Amino acid sequence: MKGLLRAAAIGLLVVGSVKTAAADVTILTMSGRPPFADADWPQKGMFTELVTAALTVGPDPEPFHIDWHGDPTGGFRSVKEKTHDLGYPVPRPLCELSRDKGGPCVAFHFSDPVMELVNLVFVRADNDFEFNSDADLEGRSLCRPKGFYIDDLDRPGREWLTRGVVTLVQPEMPRDCFKMLVAGEVDLVSVNEFLGVQQLFDAQLTEMVLPLPRPLSTQSWHVVVSKTHSRATTLLYRFNAGLAKLKQTDAYAEIISRHLTIYWDRLKG
Structure with missing residues (x-):
């Protein structure tokens, strides 16, 4: 577990940093969703830390950079348009029953559930x-x-x-x-x-x-990639493999438990 958490901490160093040519994978998220994704939350949020850890411990990890979108009405359009490679956190609708011809089920591939x-x-x-x-x-x-x-x-x-x-x-x-x-x-x-x-x-x-x-x-929450992304299969495979590895250790539960403790402590003042 210590090795996984140490690797996650290394990955988190790029969160919120200036985008560089070394960042092979660009990721979009939106702030204002504590305790899951928030620029002012410890480790930038529970979901951010889980995503970072999964990408870091997955096979053939690549440098990545996380951008923060301040306008929720903008959604994950740049992921759909492939300006960003991945996006999170995104709830998965019942795609099997969806009648929305332009919705997320049509636009995105969903990762394995990060959390429910x-x-x-x-x-x-x-x-x-x-x-x-x-x-x-x-x-x-x-x-x-x-x-x-x-x-x-x-x-x-x-x-x-x-x-x-x-x-x-x-x-x-x-x-x-x-x-x-x-x-x-x-x-x-x-x-x-x-x-x-x-x-x-x-x-x-x-x-x-x-x-x-x-x-x-x-409702399950996921990382998404555009269905028309040329590396969609590779990106999802690496993330899902890292997430599965994370869930096989104590690190996954430790991250969630730590953020929940912070969340409830803050609510109680």
């Missing part, structure tokens, strides 16, 4: 609402911000949107969902656990809003 996040249901604390089965959400209004994937709401066996049994509300920002929840304008908010809890602390809603224990869904 749980989507929770958040409700007002003064509401005795229970979520024991999917039927409990039927007839409700559910808020999820615009641009977030909604495949889990319409997956086979659920099909809330297709059947019209759940009303989806999509404001611009996550904070807007929680404002609407507190105001009684929606019944539920569903986002991943970390984003949701962060919103509660940022808006001082921890006494007014709570997450229900039963997860709504899980």
Whole structure:
């Protein structure tokens, strides 16, 4: 494990550095997603450290450089256009069922899952609402911000949107969902656990809003490469091999545990 972590630390030296000709692989990520990817977070975030470690311990490692994109609306366009070789973190939709002709399933190859996040249901604390089965959400209004994937709401066996049994509300920002929840304008908010809890602390809603224990869904997060990239197969093979090697050691769990500890400590002040 020490050897893997030492190698990861060496790789992290290039994060946020000036791009040079020595960087054979260019990677794009977006800041503002603590504890996963954030320019101001220790080691630039949990996901960044995992990606860096996997690239460093994978077969035939190449020098790489990570660029930070400040505008989330820009998405991973430069990865699609091959200005950058790789991008992260990207959630994988249900590509087998996707009807989006221009979406990520069409544009990208996805790596093996780097990690999985749980989507929770958040409700007002003064509401005795229970979520024991999917039927409990039927007839409700559910808020999820615009641009977030909604495949889990319409997956086979659920099909809330297709059947019209759940009303989806999509404001611009996550904070807007929680404002609407507190105001009684929606019944539920569903986002991943970390984003949701962060919103509660940022808006001082921890006494007014709570997450229900039963997860709504899980979603895997990945590294992506353009399907038209000339080295797509090689880049993904090397990353996936390094990720598999990382997961076979204590290093993978240690990285996640360390970042989670920092995250919860910061939330508690």
